[in-house]
Amino acid sequence: MGLSQSRAVVNDPSKFATKVTTAVDNSGPWKGYDYVIVGGGTAGCVLAARLSENRDSTVLLVEAGRSHVGDLQTSNPLGFSNIFKTARDWNLHTSKKKHLNERETYWPRGKILGGTSATNALIYHRCPPEDFNEWVTLGAKGWSYSDSKPYFVKSEAYCSNPKWHPEINAVEHGSDGPWKIRHPSETAPSIEAIIQPCQNLGMRHIHDMNAGSGSLGVSRFMGSMDTRSWTDSTSTAYLTDDVLARPNLTIAVDTTGEKVLFSTSSGGRPRAIGIEVATGPDSPRFLVSAAREVILCGGAVGTPQVWLLSGVGPANELIKLDIPVVKELPAVGRNPSDHVSSGPLAFRAKPGSTYDYITNPISGLFAMFKWLIFGRGPLSSMGWSSAAFVRSMDHTVPHYVQGECRVVPVNDRTSGPDVPDLELICFPLTVFDDAFPKPPPGTSGITLAAVALRTESRGRITLRSASAWDKSVIDPNYLSTESDMNILVCGVRLLMRIARTEPLASKLTLKPHATDPTSPWWPGDADPDWVSDDEICDLLRRSALPAWHPVSSARMGVNPEDSVVDPELHVHGISGLRVVEASDFPAQLSGHPCAVVVAIAEKAADMIKQDSIM
Ligand SMILES: Cc1cc2nc3c(=O)[nH]c(=O)nc-3n(C[C@H](O)[C@H](O)[C@H](O)COP(=O)(O)OP(=O)(O)OC[C@H]3O[C@@H](n4cnc5c(N)ncnc54)[C@H](O)[C@@H]3O)c2cc1C
Secondary structure, eight states: OOGGGOTTEEOOGGGTSEEOOSSOOTTOOOOEEEEEEEOOSHHHHHHHHHHTTSTTSOEEEEOSSBOOTTOGGGTOSGGGGGGTTSTTBOOEEBOOBGGGTTBOOEEOOBOBTTGGGTTSOOEEOOOOHHHHHHHHHTTOTTOSHHHHHHHHHHHEEEOOOTTTOTTSOGGGSOSSSSEEEBOOSOOOHHHHTTHHHHHHTTOOBOSOTTSSSOOOEEEEOEESBOTTSOBOOHHHHHSOHHHHTOTTEEEEOSOEEEEEEEEEOTTSOEEEEEEEEESSTTSOOEEEEEEEEEEEOOHHHHHHHHHHHTTEEOHHHHHHTTOOOSEEOTTTTTOOBOOEEOOOEEEEBOTTSSSGGGGSHHHHHHHHHIIIIISOSGGGSOSSOEEEEEOTTOTTSOOOBTTBOOOOOOOOOOSSTTOOSEEEEEESSOOOOTTSOOOOTTOOEEEEEEEEOSOOOOOEEEOSSSOTTSOOEEEOOTTOSHHHHHHHHHHHHHHHHHHTSTTTGGGBOOOTTOOOTTSTTTTTTSOGGGOOHHHHHHHHHHHOEEOSOOBOTTOBOSOTTTOSBOTTOBBTTOBSEEEOSGGGOSSOOSSOOHHHHHHHHHHHHHHHHHHHTO
């Protein structure tokens, strides 16, 4: 049938909600469903599919963005950066910060069915088991790795060809789930060449970092893509034609959930009874009721915004904007944590070993056909297809300067002694930072970046105004501590070493001893022995960027003073309301979050179904 023709998908609120008029107010009655899910992103699509498996329950999924069907731009694995700042993106920016030379930084977030799983870099990473076990110590009972693993497996349809990847033990992976996971069919030669130099520098080669034995070492990534090499987001994976044909599921696109509506019981405990939606700032408002639960899946920025607009959050902030306080919860929007990257560092390469040639319009067209027709070629590959995970405080990794081991002081915030706090990644073409012009035609290079994973800096997400149509103020507070900065200093030094280690070194054409830190090829060309820590810190203040993994803005825990949801994902002190998404994470992960969000949504669906039969 296809989503565009599906009865389940609507963009006219009068089809599923009740228009607010003078005769209809917050006291109802309104059109209604058993479950109303706000945000059809990574988690929201999983929940909509799983909850509507029970044909006795009715489910409404409300998504601010468009339908993903027929959208080629969100189908190509390598092309995720082409989605930046388009209509499929919220196009958010952080506030200016002094640690980053007063720069605003761009924050992409998916605005389409499938959310950021449809606009991301596809990396499938379950993250180290220790991260989940740490969650339990932070109050998230029931979320240890052994509790969560069945949900990774349940979601997954592992489909790499065993002939090409005999090293993978298929027993560790799911085969019956909806979400297709595999290795890309192609990888640029320069990227393949990063595994060996890392091993030569003493790192362990991990065949499968999703097999539960941690990710410390160097490995190739698996990605969320189907056997044609098309991106498999949670919308393409979970909202199949069969699911869309269910009479008990309705999906509203181009519709924003503005706020949650509450009733108050005689005991004074608020209960979520529905939501208010609209299609634009000046369009009519509609109300829709939720007989069982409202479930917020708006993501690490979207959900805190809905909370605050609904009167749930730090009371002083709400009062300032004349928003009536329904429930004071000081932790809403107060603890977001993000990974932060060095920004792109370009290294000159020999022609033929990178994918720079696809930026030429004719070669690009040829590559597009090769991907569309055969599922092969550069466009079938993942941009970031391998990575090294290291501990910045490890004295055995070579941060050497002039032969001396020079490890800068870093506070160990990892979840265990074998867990990384630094990721080193590699992209198969030249990317210059925003501050530089695009690389000239004929350029050949690779881009390396260091990502600090377990940072100390904590930010804040607050409302700009009492309107759902104004973007929130996002202050991730990147690199606000010396230790966070030092993790990236280690990372940049390591990248410079890796680039000078065989067999990568002979694929690159670095100019020895470049000394101009304002060149887009610096510090790629610079001699690692002669670059000072101060020079690297200056570079980081100019170039550091978000690594796109914000979490914990409505985190799980037991204390309502410093958390928002309990381990069952119910909001503290409110009935009929849960949050299911990356903002639930009790603490930041030492890896990529998308697979974890999917596992959380799978487990949440089981918990919600279980509650409905009690
Ligand atoms: C460019 C980029 C690359 C990334 N690459 C990777 C990667 O390779 N691997 C990885 O593991 N992670 C990656 N991530 C991170 C990962 O994709 C996200 O952490 C994860 O998808 C977040 O899932 P979520 O359900 O919390 O939010 P989202 O998937 O963002 O879902 C939120 C949804 O809610 C909708 N919404 C928000 N507010 C409202 C509202 N008021 N009303 C209605 N709808 C609303 C949004 O439009 C969106 O569809 C990347 C992120 C970015 C930005």
